[in-house]
Amino acid sequence: MMFTSFDLGSLHLPNRLAMAPMTRSRSYVAGIPSSLMALYYAQRASAGLIISEGIYPSAAGKGYMNTPGLYTDEQVAGWHEVTGAVHAAGGRIFAQIMHAGRIGHPDNTGALPVAPSAVRAAGQIFTPDGPQDLPVPVELSTAEVEETIRDFVRAARLAIDAGFDGVELHGANGYLIHQFLSRNANLRDDRYGRSVAGRIRFAVETAEAVAAEIGGSRVGIRLSPASGAQDLVEDDAHELYPALVSELAKLDLVYLHMMATGGDELGRRIRDLWPGALVVNDPMGTDPAVTAAKWLEWGADLVALGQAFLANPDLPLRLRLGAPLNEGDVDTYYAGDHRGYTDYPTLALHPAAV
Numbered sequence: 001m002m003f004t005s006f007d008l009g010s011l012h013l014p015n016r017l018a019m020a021p022m023t024r025s026r027s028y029v030a031g032i033p034s035s036l037m038a039l040y041y042a043q044r045a046s047a048g049l050i051i052s053e054g055i056y057p058s059a060a061g062k063g064y065m066n067t068p069g070l071y072t073d074e075q076v077a078g079w080h081e082v083t084g085a086v087h088a089a090g091g092r093i094f095a096q097i098m099h100a101g102r103i104g105h106p107d108n109t110g111a112l113p114v115a116p117s118a119v120r121a122a123g124q125i126f127t128p129d130g131p132q133d134l135p136v137p138v139e140l141s142t143a144e145v146e147e148t149i150r151d152f153v154r155a156a157r158l159a160i161d162a163g164f165d166g167v168e169l170h171g172a173n174g175y176l177i178h179q180f181l182s183r184n185a186n187l188r189d190d191r192y193g194r195s196v197a198g199r200i201r202f203a204v205e206t207a208e209a210v211a212a213e214i215g216g217s218r219v220g221i222r223l224s225p226a227s228g229a230q231d232l233v234e235d236d237a238h239e240l241y242p243a244l245v246s247e248l249a250k251l252d253l254v255y256l257h258m259m260a261t262g263g264d265e266l267g268r269r270i271r272d273l274w275p276g277a278l279v280v281n282d283p284m285g286t287d288p289a290v291t292a293a294k295w296l297e298w299g300a301d302l303v304a305l306g307q308a309f310l311a312n313p314d315l316p317l318r319l320r321l322g323a324p325l326n327e328g329d330v331d332t333y334y335a336g337d338h339r340g341y342t343d344y345p346t347l348a349l350h351p352a353a354v
């Protein structure tokens with residue numbers, strides 16, 4: 001099952017293994033993707049689908065140091081190099097558009113972060129001076145919420161211009177779209193808040209507007225139901241996520257990328273409500289082969305693997321052969337140079353490992 005092909009929109013995927021989005025913080029200044037990033041992604045082109053690291057769609061959407069953006073000509077040119085390298089190596093790549101919302105710091109961006117409401121998340125963020133408390137963000141006005149949706153649309157258009165095969169909207173893990181969904185980060189009184197219908201509106205309108213711009217067959221969305229990430233409260237997840245997925249289902253998006261954070265019952269409910277391709281990522285998975293087989297059996301169309309792809313550029317081959325896997329070096333996950341980035345060995349370099 002893992003190695004059967006799958007048609008995702010107009011893309012023909014050779015296997016069911018997606019590379020999960022992973023921020024690696026190796027961009028040049030001004031959010032410009034580096035040549036090293038092109039090599040890193042091209043090395044992983046045997047994934048059925050690569051989902052890029054989170055990419056901010058506007059200056060206000062940046063959260064972390066050394067992460068890439070997608071709103072300037074220089075950024076588009078950098079991404080062109082990345083997508084060209086992946087395609088030349090026979091792969092397919094979606095851009096994950098990630099607006100970090102309240103998870104940011106003026107020392108990283110020069111301005112206070114923006115959010116649905118002026119509610120700070122408990123916790124710290126890495127800055128040039130080391131970890132610092134997350135600040136109280138600035139509440140977006142209704143007009144600014146609409147402008148933010150336009151920022152997502154522009155980034156999606158630029159992603160296509162830069163050669164990406166599609167985009168994934170980051171609606172998971174406590175960032176802006178997810179903040180709108182939650183009860184404690186979204187205290188808004190306008191049409192983007194209050195009720196479940198209000199709190200899902202930003203996600204739905206963003207997906208709708210992006211799909212109108214580049215076509216639903218090139219738009220996926222990632223959700224982490226009930227995860228409570230980054231200090232969010234999601235105690236109404238059993239009501240909110242079915243409502244959200246039902247609305248998204250009307251938009252003919254190419255996939256829903258569900259993190260397996262919501263438990264069996266909610267996960268099954270979402271599978272039943274989602275008519276299109278479902279990608280599952282299980283953050284509790286330990287053995288990638290076991291995790292992939294389990295979720296494909298369960299009803300996922302694709303399984304996204306993160307750290308296993310990070311440490312094994314030739315992961316599909318290794319899983320097919322049952323070969324040993326490299327372990328990831330957590331000290332080089334974020335920032336740094338080629339070490340722990342583009343120097344993980346492939347099997348071809350170590351035939352004795354087969």
Ligand SMILES: Cc1cc2nc3c(=O)[nH]c(=O)nc-3n(C[C@H](O)[C@H](O)[C@H](O)COP(=O)(O)O)c2cc1C
Nearest residue numbers: 020021022023053054281282283305306307308333
């Ligand atoms: C270094 C690193 C960076 C990550 N960055 C992102 C990101 O930019 N966007 C995102 O949606 N998830 C991100 N994640 C979460 C992964 O996509 C994935 O959900 C998580 O690693 C669990 O899957 P795994 O056990 O297969 O690695 C990141 C994870 C890691 C380890």
